[in-house]
Amino acid sequence: MHSAPAPFDELDRKIITALMANARTSFAEIGTAVGLSSTAVKRRVDRLRETGVITGFTATVEPSALGWRTEAYVEVYCEGAAPPRRLAEVVRNHPEITAAMTVTGGADALLHVRARDVEHFEEVLERIRVEPFIRKTISVMVLSHLLPESPEAGATQPAPAPSPE
Secondary structure, eight states: OOOSOOOOOHHHHHHHHHHHOOOTTHHHHHHHHHHOOOHHHHHHHHHHHHTSSOOOOOBOGGGGGGOOOOOEEEEEEESSOOOOOHHHHHHHHHHEEEEEEESSSSOOEEEEESSSSSHHHHHHHHHHHTSSTTTEEEEEEEOSSSTSSSSSGBBBSOOOOOOOO
């Protein structure tokens, strides 16, 4: 993990903006927009990847198409001071947790959870709550996205298959 991205100039910023809007934009199209050749754009993108400014390329997909029909944010409250490293270990064991971060305020962490349905969400929540250092959770279900084009509105992985009963 890179601690601080390498500095970049205004052309780099324009290239990054174009890739963030559509990662499938060709180097030629970007070059035309920013006034560089496609080769020069490729060199800059390669450098931005090598220095950790660009960390990857993904496809954002309609969550329901992948089986995710329920979404929530879960505040996690821990007993004592649970180190972020330990929280990270826990959340990695749950494919339904699509984002997790430590936060300021009353909660120790905030989790973004996607599930097939409410029953699946409840099962995920119970798996999270069995961790010995978790004191309580508070969940907020997402009803709709006010910014449907935001990355948070899309999914990056399919829902797991239901457990055999």
